[in-house]
Amino acid sequence: MSHPAHVVVAPLLVALLTAVTTLLARSFPRLQRGLSVLGGVGYAAAVAALAAAVTGDADGYIVYALSGWDAPFGIVLVADALSAFFLIIAAIVGVAALVFSVGYLDRETAALSYHSLFHFMLVGVTGALLTGDLFNLFVWFEVMLMASYVLVVYYSGPEHTRAALHYTVLNLLGGAVMLLAVGGLYAVTGTLNMADMAHRLAEGAVDPAPVLGLSALLFTVFALKAGIVPFQFWVPDAYRAAPAPVTAVLAGVVKKVGIYAIVRVYFTVLSAGEVALDLPFVAGDSYLAFFGPVMFAMAVGSILLGGVGAVNQPDMDGLLAYSSIGQIGFIVLPLAVAATAPYGGSLMTFAITAALVYSLNHGLAKGLLFLSSGVTRRAVGSTDFADLGGLSERDPAFAGAFFLGVLALIGIPPLSGFFGKFLVFDTGVRAGSTPVLALALVGAVFTVAYFSRAWNRTFWGDPVEYDPQPRLVAVLAVLAVGLVVVGVGFEPVVAGAEAAAEAAVNRSGYVDAVLEVGA
Amino acid sequence: MTASFVMAAVLGLLYALGTFLLLRRDVVRVVWGITIISQATNTYLVTMGGFAGSVPVLAGHGGHGGGAVQDPLVQALVLTAIVIGFGTTAFALVLTYRVYEEHGTIDLQALGEDGADIDGGEPR
Amino acid sequence: MTTVIARTVTRVVVPFILLTAVSLLFQGHNLPGGGFIAGVLTCTAFALVYIIYGQESLRTLVGGSEPGDGVLTGLPGTYARLFAVGLGVAAGAGVVSTALGYPFLTQTVLYLSDVPAVHALTELPGIGTLEVASAFVFDVGVYLVVVGGLLTIVSVVGRE
Numbered sequence: 068m069s070h071p072a073h074v075v076v077a078p079l080l081v082a083l084l085t086a087v088t089t090l091l092a093r094s095f096p097r098l099q100r101g102l103s104v105l106g107g108v109g110y111a112a113a114v115a116a117l118a119a120a121v122t123g124d125a126d127g128y129i130v131y132a133l134s135g136w137d138a139p140f141g142i143v144l145v146a147d148a149l150s151a152f153f154l155i156i157a158a159i160v161g162v163a164a165l166v167f168s169v170g171y172l173d174r175e176t177a178a179l180s181y182h183s184l185f186h187f188m189l190v191g192v193t194g195a196l197l198t199g200d201l202f203n204l205f206v207w208f209e210v211m212l213m214a215s216y217v218l219v220v221y222y223s224g225p226e227h228t229r230a231a232l233h234y235t236v237l238n239l240l241g242g243a244v245m246l247l248a249v250g251g252l253y254a255v256t257g258t259l260n261m262a263d264m265a266h267r268l269a270e271g272a273v274d275p276a277p278v279l280g281l282s283a284l285l286f287t288v289f290a291l292k293a294g295i296v297p298f299q300f301w302v303p304d305a306y307r308a309a310p311a312p313v314t315a316v317l318a319g320v321v322k323k324v325g326i327y328a329i330v331r332v333y334f335t336v337l338s339a340g341e342v343a344l345d346l347p348f349v350a351g352d353s354y355l356a357f358f359g360p361v362m363f364a365m366a367v368g369s370i371l372l373g374g375v376g377a378v379n380q381p382d383m384d385g386l387l388a389y390s391s392i393g394q395i396g397f398i399v400l401p402l403a404v405a406a407t408a409p410y411g412g413s414l415m416t417f418a419i420t421a422a423l424v425y426s427l428n429h430g431l432a433k434g435l436l437f438l439s440s441g442v443t444r445r446a447v448g449s450t451d452f453a454d455l456g457g458l459s460e461r462d463p464a465f466a467g468a469f470f471l472g473v474l475a476l477i478g479i480p481p482l483s484g485f486f487g488k489f490l491v492f493d494t495g496v497r498a499g500s501t502p503v504l505a506l507a508l509v510g511a512v513f514t515v516a517y518f519s520r521a522w523n524r525t526f527w528g529d530p531v532e533y534d535p536q537p538r539l540v541a542v543l544a545v546l547a548v549g550l551v552v553v554g555v556g557f558e559p560v561v562a563g564a565e566a567a568a569e570a571a572v573n574r575s576g577y578v579d580a581v582l583e584v585g586a
Numbered sequence: 587m588t589a590s591f592v593m594a595a596v597l598g599l600l601y602a603l604g605t606f607l608l609l610r611r612d613v614v615r616v617v618w619g620i621t622i623i624s625q626a627t628n629t630y631l632v633t634m635g636g637f638a639g640s641v642p643v644l645a646g647h648g649g650h651g652g653g654a655v656q657d658p659l660v661q662a663l664v665l666t667a668i669v670i671g672f673g674t675t676a677f678a679l680v681l682t683y684r685v686y687e688e689h690g691t692i693d694l695q696a697l698g699e700d701g702a703d704i705d706g707g708e709p710r
Numbered sequence: 711m712t713t714v715i716a717r718t719v720t721r722v723v724v725p726f727i728l729l730t731a732v733s734l735l736f737q738g739h740n741l742p743g744g745g746f747i748a749g750v751l752t753c754t755a756f757a758l759v760y761i762i763y764g765q766e767s768l769r770t771l772v773g774g775s776e777p778g779d780g781v782l783t784g785l786p787g788t789y790a791r792l793f794a795v796g797l798g799v800a801a802g803a804g805v806v807s808t809a810l811g812y813p814f815l816t817q818t819v820l821y822l823s824d825v826p827a828v829h830a831l832t833e834l835p836g837i838g839t840l841e842v843a844s845a846f847v848f849d850v851g852v853y854l855v856v857v858g859g860l861l862t863i864v865s866v867v868g869r870e
Contacts (some may be wrong), residue, residue: 076814080805085803090794134807134815202663209670216677225688229697232685234614239674240608243624246631246667253660254634669746676863683867 074098074133075146077113078154079193081106086186090142096178103182107165110189114158118151127570130199138199138581139263145199145581146346149335152384153327153566155198158429160319160434161189161547167438168312171445181221188214188316195324199581201249202259204328207250208245208292211321212238218313219305230308237301241291247436248285252278261336262581265574268339275342279354282337284566286329286358293325295399296368299392303376306388311441314384318391323426326398330419333358334571346393351407359406362399369508374513378520383440383450386521387433390514394429394476397487397510398422401494404503414497421490424561428475428487431553435472436501439465442539447531452521457530465536466526468543473518475550478511483553486561569575593633600626613692617678624671628664635660660683712762720762727755738849739819745849749856756861765868779789787868789861803848817845 085106092099121129131144152251165185191211198204216238220231227408231382249259255277256264267273291298306314337354344351373393380386405418442465443458444450459466471482478488488511495503570577604626607619635657684690731751760768769785807816808863820842822828 073808073814076808080808080814083801084805085609087794087798091791091798093790093794132813134817135813180687202666206666210673213670213673213677216674216681220681220684223684223688228681228685228688232613232681232697235674235678235681236608236620239620239678240623241637242670242674243620243627246624246627250627250634250660250663259659665746673859676860680863680867 070266072120072129072131074113074117075129075144075197076133076160078110078117079144079190079197081109081113082186082189082193085109086183086190087169089186090180090183093178093180093183096174099178099182100174102521103186104169106186107162110186111162112525114151114154117146118155121146121148121151126576126580127342129578130581130583137583139258139260142203143199143260143581144197145262145577146197147577147580148563148566149327149331149568150196152196152423152427152563153323154193155563156323156430157189157192157196157320160430161192163317163416163434163542163546164312164315164319164438167315167441167539168310170536170538170542171312171441172310175227176221180217184214184217185313185316188218188321190214192324194319196327199261200259201252201261201264201332204332205242205245205249208324209242211324212242215309215313215317215321219309219317221307221310221313226304227308230304234301234305238289241288245282248281248288251281252285255281260581261332262578265336265339266582268337269574269578271341273340275340278337278340279342279357282333282354283357283361285332286361289328289332290324291325293322293329293395293399294392295365295395296372297324297365298356299369299372302392303385303388306391306437307384311437311444314387314440315434318387318437320429322391322395323430326395326402326422326426329402330422330571334405334415334419335574335577338572339376339574353410355406355410359403361402362406363502366396366400366403369399370506370510370513371395371396374510374517377517378513380517381451381453383443383452383455383521383525384437386517386583387436387440390436390476390517391429391433392509393513394425394433394552395399396431397491397507398425400503400507401425401491401509404494404498404500408498411574414494415572416565417490417497418494419571420561420564421487421494423564423567424483424490425487427560427564428483428550428555431473431546432472432484432551435468436476437542438539438543438546439469442536442543443525445539446534446536452524455525455531455550456528457526458533459526460530461533462535462540464544465540468540468547469526470522471547471550472543473522475554477514477518481554481557482550483557483560484550485554486557490561589637590633593629597626597630597633600629611694613682613694613697616694617675617682620678621671621675624667624675628667628671631660631664631667716762720758724755724758727751727758730754735849735853736846739817739845741844745852746856748849749853749860752853752857752862753864757864760864760868765865768865780851786862789858789865791858792854792857793862796852796856796858798850799854800848800851803844803851806844815848817843817848819843819845828843 085102087101089103089106092102121127127147129146130138132138133142136142168177168181168185188211191209191214194207195204195211198207216231216235219234220227252264253259256267256273258264258267260347268275268278287298294302306317309317311322333355340354341352342354344355344357370393371393373389373396376389377386377393380389399422401418401421405415405422408414408418440450443455446462447455447458449455475482475484478484488507491507492504495507513551600622604619604623605623607615609618610616682692685697689697691697731748734743734751735745738748756768765785774848804815808814822842
């Protein structure tokens, strides 16, 4: 590798340098805010450049050896269509939340550490999406979480400290468990490089039984990050406590990193191993056959618990938090179908495409809705439905943006959500699975139910006192336009998602690119 | 073999102790529990490197003669994990102090009863 | 806590701790040691002074500004700046290599015995092959981060 492709490391470096410079510029709040937004825009530009480079690359993989040590001995960053897809979600939601927070947060307090931590969170997200090393994934997760712990406790009131305590303790435990699983996988396979691990598993040189147990352990950690039932209990409190733009990123991006990790580690890497399974409800000869039913059960739990919980919430933040538990179920559901499908077949690719499109839709729409909750808090002073009403009269633009977000999550054409939902249903049809269809239908009904309640209580009824927030609403409007654009110009989006899904199941391509076996 | 057995027993004990502390009502003990569990994990990582050889550090630039050496990678991993654990433990302890300041208690039961209805966002 | 014994021992021990810390920092790029462990050791020295002699003496030692109203004013402010600078140094040490066309974080070593101008110096008895490792810059950054971060925690929590 004579000519390192710095475009791979560019998003990481931009976020890192922005984090450092905003920290150094602490004494000059105006400069700091400017740098922070500039860094955000630069991050988006770097991600766009990376996505373009990946698309333009002949085999679709760009490998970057940190410090010049090649895989499997050094740590490599691997950019392919799958990481690029999630990076784009991160860039859109991240930049929108960042611009929003400039107008939303109290400037005195934000100057202390907010901007720096926000960019550190992006550093962690970017690293986790790009790394080709399992232990490195743990490190980036910790970077991301460490920043998010502090952002959750940002307001440092009684409720916030308590929510942050739960969030921190759970994730610290998750970190220890992840380290345990990673260490175990290293002991069994003798490598930490994901491509090398897949290579060794495919060769059959590894005892498959311990790998199954360790990967199940690892799965719990990813599920904890993604907030899938039964690892969802930290979600509502943490989402309520964190400032609105942070919650938008937690729900829109950090959760998706958990999903990315599941797709990358289980579909690209661990699918290589063969193990004879003889368990209740589980039959097959690959690890994926084991995780299929597990993911299906988790999707059932998420959609039901998220739906029932959301219908029952007294405030908008709580409703959105439970809603995001339910919506994660919609992402895991096609993944469960994919896991039981023949490896690399069209059904598996299609199901992963559905999950990815739904992730994009959920990231944008839920980001928009959590920011809307922030606008409500700023404009009315509360997000309790008891204190809200008639906002559609007070601020039609705000109501319109919120409405678009809701429609996108419900899945009305021509918004992005329609295609997301459509693909999930189509996955069920193609798999010929009645339970999948029934579950998706139940989830869709729940979505309509709790969002009509949110809409009725917030935007109809007797108008309450309202302090207009035109600048914040402008950010929402941009995101809402994004939802429409993704829905109308759907062809390139689905093409990108398809490329990402193909990259996710193209194990030999990944292994060859990283280890340069064929080169 | 004996070494592995001893390590397995020690690890089991550490995890048991950590879990026990984690389930206590006192927040400080919970943080201790977390710390012990992460230290147990670090010990586990070192154990995963095996007990085959001598010190892996390249004393005198590799001129330590032949013979097996320990896997140095796990030690690098543990070093990283220790640094991360160090940072998170410090944060957890400061957070515990903050919780005590805000609620006047570090009993989890009392914390749960203190304002069970969370109203998030800005402080009241 | 502040008995004569404790005060005397602190006076004697602190320079040794600092010396060990610095030596660990300097050998970190190819021997056990490095920025993190040196930073932690330095902090123990500061913590010892802080516990035995109090925060005021530390201020005269470090030369921080007077404490104000905010959280990060006075000594903690100095430490927090140290933290930020260290982060900048560490990140910069990685970025420089990309500017030179190498992958991020690439490090190199310069053996002074290979440099003609100072070659004679390395032939003096007891000196040997002197090396200047670029990883040392990274280590210094880590050192500053650890010292800055830890002392910020100690001083902010200690002030409460």
